Amino acid sequence: MVGSxxxxxxxxxxxxxxxxxxxxxxxxxxxxxxxxxAANDIRSSMIVAAAFVEAVALFAVVVALxxxx
Amino acid sequence: MYLNRFKSLLVVSLSLVAILxxxxxxxxxxxxxxxxxxxxxxxxxxxxxxxKEEGEFNVTETILEHIKDDHSWHxxxxxxxxxxxxxxxxxxxxxxxxxxxxxxxxxxxxxxxxFDYKLVEGKTKVxxxxxxVDEEASKQLLDISITKNVASLFVSVLIILIVIxxxxxxxxxxxxxxxxxxxxxxxxxxxLFVRDELAIPNIGKKKYAKFMPFLLTVFFLILTNNFLGxxxxxxxxxxxxxxxxxxxxxxxCVFIVVNLSANKNYWEHIFWMxxxxxxxxxxxxxxELIGVFTKPISLMIRLFANITAGHILVLSLICxxxxxxxVFASAIAVPFAVFIGVIELLVAFLQAYIxxxxxxxxxxxxxxxxxxxxxxxxxx
Numbered sequence: 001m002v003g004s005x006x007x008x009x010x011x012x013x014x015x016x017x018x019x020x021x022x023x024x025x026x027x028x029x030x031x032x033x034x035x036x037x038a039a040n041d042i043r044s045s046m047i048v049a050a051a052f053v054e055a056v057a058l059f060a061v062v063v064a065l066x067x068x069x
Numbered sequence: 070m071y072l073n074r075f076k077s078l079l080v081v082s083l084s085l086v087a088i089l090x091x092x093x094x095x096x097x098x099x100x101x102x103x104x105x106x107x108x109x110x111x112x113x114x115x116x117x118x119x120x121k122e123e124g125e126f127n128v129t130e131t132i133l134e135h136i137k138d139d140h141s142w143h144x145x146x147x148x149x150x151x152x153x154x155x156x157x158x159x160x161x162x163x164x165x166x167x168x169x170x171x172x173x174x175x176x177x178x179x180x181x182x183x184f185d186y187k188l189v190e191g192k193t194k195v196x197x198x199x200x201x202v203d204e205e206a207s208k209q210l211l212d213i214s215i216t217k218n219v220a221s222l223f224v225s226v227l228i229i230l231i232v233i234x235x236x237x238x239x240x241x242x243x244x245x246x247x248x249x250x251x252x253x254x255x256x257x258x259x260x261l262f263v264r265d266e267l268a269i270p271n272i273g274k275k276k277y278a279k280f281m282p283f284l285l286t287v288f289f290l291i292l293t294n295n296f297l298g299x300x301x302x303x304x305x306x307x308x309x310x311x312x313x314x315x316x317x318x319x320x321x322c323v324f325i326v327v328n329l330s331a332n333k334n335y336w337e338h339i340f341w342m343x344x345x346x347x348x349x350x351x352x353x354x355x356x357e358l359i360g361v362f363t364k365p366i367s368l369m370i371r372l373f374a375n376i377t378a379g380h381i382l383v384l385s386l387i388c389x390x391x392x393x394x395x396v397f398a399s400a401i402a403v404p405f406a407v408f409i410g411v412i413e414l415l416v417a418f419l420q421a422y423i424x425x426x427x428x429x430x431x432x433x434x435x436x437x438x439x440x441x442x443x444x445x446x447x448x449x
Contacts, residue, residue, distance in 0.1 A: 048426070051375075051419050058374040061381075 006064040013060030020053035126391050132384045136308050136377060137191060139217045140167035144303050147175075152220055154193060157211035158183055167214070218315070221307030225293040232256065233289070263288050263425060271429035276436050280429070283326055287319060288425040295376060295417035299410065310420075311376035313369070320369035323428050328361065331435035364431055368424060375420050379413040 028046040032039045141149040151168035160183040169180040170188045179196055180186045184206060187196045193214070195206035215223075236256040239249075249257045268277040268284055294315070297305040309315055337343060339357040342350050386409060389402040 047419065048423060051416075051423055055371045055375055058378040059370060061378055062374045 009064040010061050013057045013064070016060075017053055017057030020056075021050050024049050024053065128385065128388045128392065131388060131391075132381055135384055136311065136380055138308075138312065139191065140170065140188065140214060142217045142220060142303070143306070150220075152215045152217065154186075154212075154214045156182075156186070156193065157213065159209055160184075217307045218309050218312050221297060221305070221309050222294070222315070224304055225290070225297050225309070228297075229289050229293055259288075260285060267422070267426050267429045271426065271433040272436065273433060273438075280326070280330075280432050283322075284425050284429055287322070287428060288421050291319070291372065291424055292418065292421040295421060296414075298376060298380065299413055299417060308377065308380055310372060311380055313373045316369045316372045319372070319424070320365035323368060323431065324362075324365040327364075327428075327431045327435050330432060332437075334437060335435045364427075368427060372420055372424055375416055379409070379416055382409050383413065 024046055028042050031042045035042075140154060141151050143149045151166045154165055154167050154170075156163045163182050165180065165182060167188075170177060170186075172178045177188055179200060184195045185197070186193050187200070187202070188194075189202055193210065193212050194202045195210060197203045197206075232252060233256065236252050239251070239253050263285055264277070264281060267288075268281055272280055291310055294310040298308055298310055300306060339361065340354050342353045342357070345353065383406050386402050386406040390396075390398045392398075
């Protein structure tokens with residue numbers, strides 16, 4: 001086998017973040033379809049929440065990369 | 070109301086994207102044009118160090134070399150700005166150009182100053198007569214050089230000063246009676262955005278004004294450094310906001326501001342949570358105390374990880390060309406790099422926004438009014 005276990009770590013982090021961002025998108029779309037007048041508010045909080053989830057994934061990627069080096 | 074708010078947010082981000090996108094596109098275009106004309110030129114423009122070593126190509130090493138701090142600032146081809154090295158040793162201060170660390174063939178050499186210095190993996194170390202690193206003497210060395218990151222920070226501070234002071238002077242001259250003109254039109258929506266979207270909702274109408282200078286400083290410093298980091302050539306190109314020391318300093322400032330401005334209510338919630346059984350209070354105190362420190366630490370790591378990961382992503386995509394050793398790989402690599410570059414523009418703004426928002430939130434928590442009073446009174 002060629003490669004390092006850090007790549008697996010990064011992949012696992014991507015799975016977690018994917019689920020998280022998917023949930024956020026689902027929640028936002030549901031919220032907007034129920035209450036279209038709140039769309040703008042929901043959209044901006046969706047972006048912020050997505051950034052938080054992404055940050056967690058990036059922690060993992062950085063740790064994986066540092067562990068690799 | 071909300072529509073207007075979102076519109077102003079959109080206008081701010083789009084105008085910033087429009088300004089900075091032009092430079093990124095130009096930079097990427099250079100690569101594309103050069104690719105079709107002359108492969109060698111493109112490789113040198115994109116990854117200058119990789120082009121030199123014809124033999125083995127180490128992706129991780131190349132990427133990390135581009136992300137980390139350096140003593141010289143690469144301009145083009147073999148031209149670099151050599152930044153000054155400033156050292157404090159037991160024999161006093163010493164200043165010399167980092168060019169002295171290399172001979173005319175770009176090979177590392179020993180510089181003979183008060184001690185003998187050599188660059189080892191980007192760090193200045195003291196070496197003995199045989200050319201080996203003297204760890205004991207190296208510990209005495211205080212390196213306060215103007216590195217690439219520091220120089221880039223100077224550039225960004227200069228940009229912020231010019232932009233903000235010219236806008237501020239325009240307000241001083243005409244007051245707020247006329248419509249904004251020139252640079253004011255750029256700055257006013259951003260400042261209003263920070264005030265109306267970040268400061269007032271999180272800190273409250275009564276106290277927000279005191280913290281506005283700090284929030285605006287943090288916001289513009291992160292925003293400017295993020296954008297400068299995305300520019301791949303000279304005035305940008307340094308990885309300032311992806312440097313943990315820079316984000317740590319910001320986090321320390323946030324820590325000081327939050328905890329010095331905190332009122333009695335905040336400390337009571339940390340050490341003696343009201344409305345709880347005494348055993349629970351004892352249990353919660355250490356957890357809340359750790360929370361005081363983890364808040365700024367999470368701010369520090371979030372900004373660092375986001376910006377560093379963005380840079381790594383773009384560099385790895387460019388590295389695809391060198392891994393496959395063919396021009397045609399650029400057909401995939403360059404569009405992807407442009408795509409990620411555009412996403413990074415959003416991230417650059419978003420991270421400045423989130424850092425400022427969380428700072429405002431922490432300040433707001435530390436300054437919260439005592440509104441449990443009525444609830445407590447009702448219970449007793």
